[in-house]
Amino acid sequence: MLILMEPACPAEHVRAVLELLEASGIRAQLQDSGESVSLIAPHASKVFKADRLETLKGVRRVVPITSPFKLASLDAAAGRTVVEVRGVRIGGGELVLVAGPCGVESREQLFTTARYVAEAGVKLLRAGAFKPRTSPYSFQGLGEEGLRLLDEARREFDLGIVTEATEVETFDAVEACADLVQLGARNMQNFALLKRAGRSGKPVLLKRGPGATLEEWLYAAEYILGEGNRNVILCERGIRTWSAHARNTLDISVVPAAQGLTHLPVMVDPSHATGRRDLVIPCARAGVAAGADGILVETHCQPEKALSDGPQALLPSDFIRLVDECRRVHAALQVQHAGAGLAF
Ligand code: PEP
Ligand code: MN
Secondary structure, three states: OEEEEOOOOOHHHHHHHHHHHHHOOOOOEEEEOOOOEEEEOOOHHHOOOHHHHHOOOOEEEEEOOOOOOOOOEHHHOOOOOOEEEOOEEEOOOOOEEEEEOOEOOOHHHHHHHHHHHHHOOOOEEEOEOOOOOOOOOOOOOOOHHHHHHHHHHHHHHOOEEEEEOOOHHHHHHHHHHOOEEEEOHHHOOOHHHHHHHHOOOOOEEEEOOOOOOHHHHHHHHHHHHHOOOOOEEEEEOOEOOOOOOOOOEOOOOHHHHHHOOEOOOEEEOHHHHHOOHHHHHHHHHHHHHOOOOEEEEEEOOOHHHOOOOHHHOEOHHHHHHHHHHHHHHHHHHHHHHHHHOOOO
16 A cells, blocks of 8 residues: 655654554555655555545555555555666656766776766766676676776766676675666576665666566566665666577667556666667667666777677767767657657
8 A cells, every 4th residue: 555644744643654554564664755755555455444544644645556566566656766876866857877888897997988978977887896797707897896996986087886786795895885786687586686685775776687577577676675675776678589680679668668567767778788889879769769767878998898798888989979869869858748748
């Protein structure tokens, strides 16, 4: 159930509702958007009828959650979730760009790339220190040394850091460094890792598994939300199909489909979705046009020397073009939105 409280309802009324639920063994999470306060209690309907809770002081309305996604579904929140990452608001209508090399390879590589990413006005730098690789013989990332370099890059260029946690054992170290913790496609159903991320105070970017349906992806988000972390961003990064011309197939329709089911922000990663530099910009534009809340893209100062994902990394000049074109597509949609009163 979603229990919506009256505007400016006193804290003791909220506490009284929480205590009543807890006394019946019902776990509830407090959601405070700044404008409204609500309680989300997925199992409350097993014990209480909505009209009983509506008699409590301060309760405005009780909405049953019929969706199987008790925490991620649209009816589980009073509005769309905006996830704040080092001052950048994701899901609030702005187009957010996240960019950087696939992995941290050296100080020089990271800093050279971070410099032009920051100069393009992008506020979030993404690079893996722990790399999940298909082959155990491929570059696995610099590990803790990579995290140290990311920390330095944050200070040097005033950028938020997005980096991947690949296992529970190293989660603490990644969490300490990251402003946004990425959970990769291969780990979308690593339930221990999802739950650990759910206990983190840091926001989480959850990539869609290469073979996962939208439902499976949302259930994965439920694992994180269920532990109390409300700051989850979904990221479509291509799925495996019969199509052989690209690394994966970008599932554009999942963007509006997900937004129709969940209050969580949805981003698009055109780099892993295609694996080909020449396809990245068109697919990024498509992601923005489909209504994605942000684009996550790989770029490298010298892609031919990259230790991972070089063929999909944008050259610095291509990256500048991507930023410009994505912003223009986003701005065109805003104008159309405002002018024609259309709801995208
Ligand atoms: C990455 O972001 O570098 C990565 C490994 O992505 P994915 O988990 O989508 O394959
Ligand atoms: Mn990569």
